[in-house]
Structures are given as structure tokens and as C-alpha cells.
Amino acid sequence: MNISEVGKRAGLPPKTIRFYEEIGLITPKREANGYRVFSENDLHRLAFLRRARALGFTVQECRQLLHLYEDESRASADVKSLAREHLARIDAQLEELHQMRTTLAELINACMGDNRPDCPILRDLAR
Amino acid sequence: MNISEVGKRAGLPPKTIRFYEEIGLITPKREANGYRVFSENDLHRLAFLRRARALGFTVQECRQLLHLYEDESRASADVKSLAREHLARIDAQLEELHQMRTTLAELINACMGDNRPDCPILRDLAR
DNA sequence: ATGGAGGTTCCATCTTGTGGAAGGTCAAGG
DNA sequence: CCTTGACCTTCCACAAGATGGAACCTCCAT
Known part of the structure; x- marks a missing residue:
């Protein structure tokens, strides 16, 4: 092949x-x-x-x-252990991403999104 | 400085x-x-x-x-637009991670984790 | 003068591939 | 027999976003 x-x-x-x-x-x-x-x-x-x-x-x-x-x-325990470590890492990533998502969504929500310069997103980043 | x-x-x-x-x-x-x-x-x-x-x-x-x-x-709209794109990317990542988490958790759950070689996790990967 | 804490540059490394160039090989059609 | 196109090969570079280390310079205090 x-x-x-x-x-x-x-x-x-x-x-x-x-x-x-x-x-x-x-x-x-x-x-x-x-x-x-x-x-x-x-x-x-x-x-x-x-x-x-x-x-x-x-x-x-x-x-x-x-x-x-x-x-x-x-021993299947060894495989399970590897998988558990990986799961823990995934959970950590999920939590971090979720935190980011929450903050970002709030900021987006607070932003008028019009043609004026005032913007809560930039204000927060510059805080 | x-x-x-x-x-x-x-x-x-x-x-x-x-x-x-x-x-x-x-x-x-x-x-x-x-x-x-x-x-x-x-x-x-x-x-x-x-x-x-x-x-x-x-x-x-x-x-x-x-x-x-x-x-x-x-225009704050430009900032909001950037942030929205980013949010969409975060959501995509969240979804992918969540999918991985679900599958992985099922496999871990199905694995006895003892000292025998039989393991649903490996079985699934080799499927 | 000397020592240590800082500064500088440059190169390598990490992860997990992907893109492309230059060139060898194979099979089919004319 | 030759050409053409599809594969195959190796090797090098690049991506993101830093981080580690080596070699060397500079400043300040003792």
C-alpha cells in the first residue's frame, strides 16, 4: 500500500x-x-x-x-489513568475558555456597535 | 522605565x-x-x-x-465586529472541546481500570 | 577593582503539522 | 520509444506565541 x-x-x-x-x-x-x-x-x-x-x-x-x-x-488502569489526566486537561481548558467567553460576551453586549467611537470593549482593555 | x-x-x-x-x-x-x-x-x-x-x-x-x-x-461597530468574530471562534472551540470531553468521559466510565488488559478506551481507538 | 544584577542580541526549542521546490518513478497513451 | 501526468522522495521554511540559554555589555555599590 x-x-x-x-x-x-x-x-x-x-x-x-x-x-x-x-x-x-x-x-x-x-x-x-x-x-x-x-x-x-x-x-x-x-x-x-x-x-x-x-x-x-x-x-x-x-x-x-x-x-x-x-x-x-x-493493565486497563494505566490506560484509564492516561485518559483521566487528559480529561482533567480538557476540563481546565473548558473552564478557561468559558471564563473568556463570559467576559467577552458581556463586553460585546455592552457595546453599542454604532459609528461612534465610545466603546466599552476598548475601555475595559485599557482599564 | x-x-x-x-x-x-x-x-x-x-x-x-x-x-x-x-x-x-x-x-x-x-x-x-x-x-x-x-x-x-x-x-x-x-x-x-x-x-x-x-x-x-x-x-x-x-x-x-x-x-x-x-x-x-x-466606530465602536468595528471593535464589536472583531470581538464577535473572536467570540464565534471561542464558541467553536468550546463545542469541539465539549464533544471531546463527552466521548472521553464515556470511555473512561466504561473502563474498569483494573489490572486486566481489557479496555474499552483502547478498543474504541482501534475500532 | 570587582561582583552581581540587570541589560543586549541571537539562536534554538516547543507543538503539530502544512506548503513548496527540486527531482526520481511509474503507468498509460500515441 | 517517448511523453505526459500522477505519484513518490527529501529537504527547507513557516505557522503562533512565546520561552530558554549562551555570550556579552553596563551600571551601581562596595
């Missing part, structure tokens, strides 16, 4: 796949002409990576997840 | 202030010895920047906001 083929199947652009190889997330074989050849297992890993990234896991965490995935004697 | 002094007052580290100068957000004068000298206006701009960044505005948006701030004949 060539790179664009596996890309289509895994849902990742070739550029990203080359990048994942570069940082050691996959190690596809090479043909005599230098082209990468992807096995079913490579495809599997790439699809796994795409889903883990979509859930917001960092690349480092994906590395650990892949490692756990391939370790038949893993 | 030297860089660390203005940094303390504006709530920004010197490194960040140098960076802001590099990208043209401020243009402090220089003393004969090469040291930056910050005016009250520079301080004002830096504090403005810190608050705008804390609200999640990009540096480019901060540039525009500063421009509007100093334009006495601005």
Missing part, C-alpha cells in the same frame, strides 16, 4: 503520515525504489492515531497509548 | 515584551547604551495587550484592537 492509499484509508494526509514516521510513531518498510510500503498493521496504527488525536490526546500520549495497545499484558 | 520595571507594571515578562517589540506591537525608545526606555504610553499598550491576549485575541487581532484604540474617530 502506498502513502496516499493508506492516507485515504486512515483518514490522514500523506504529509502527516510522513511526519508521524519522522517522529517514530510508525515505521513503514521501503520498496527498492524508496517508496514507503504500508502494511495492514501500519494502517491500523494510523487509524488509531487519527482517533486518539481527534480526542485531543497529545502526540506523546498517543505514543503511550499505542504502546499500551500493543502490550498484551497491559 | 527599564524593561523589567515595565514588565512588572504591565504584568508581562521581559522576554515577551522584547518579542512584542520584534513583531511591531510596541516601539520603545533606546538610551545611548542600547537599553530600551518605556514611556507611560508603552506601559499602557503593554497592559492593553496583556488583557486582550488574556481574552484570547490573537496577536493580529490585538494589533487591530490597538489600532482602533488609538484611532479617535473609530
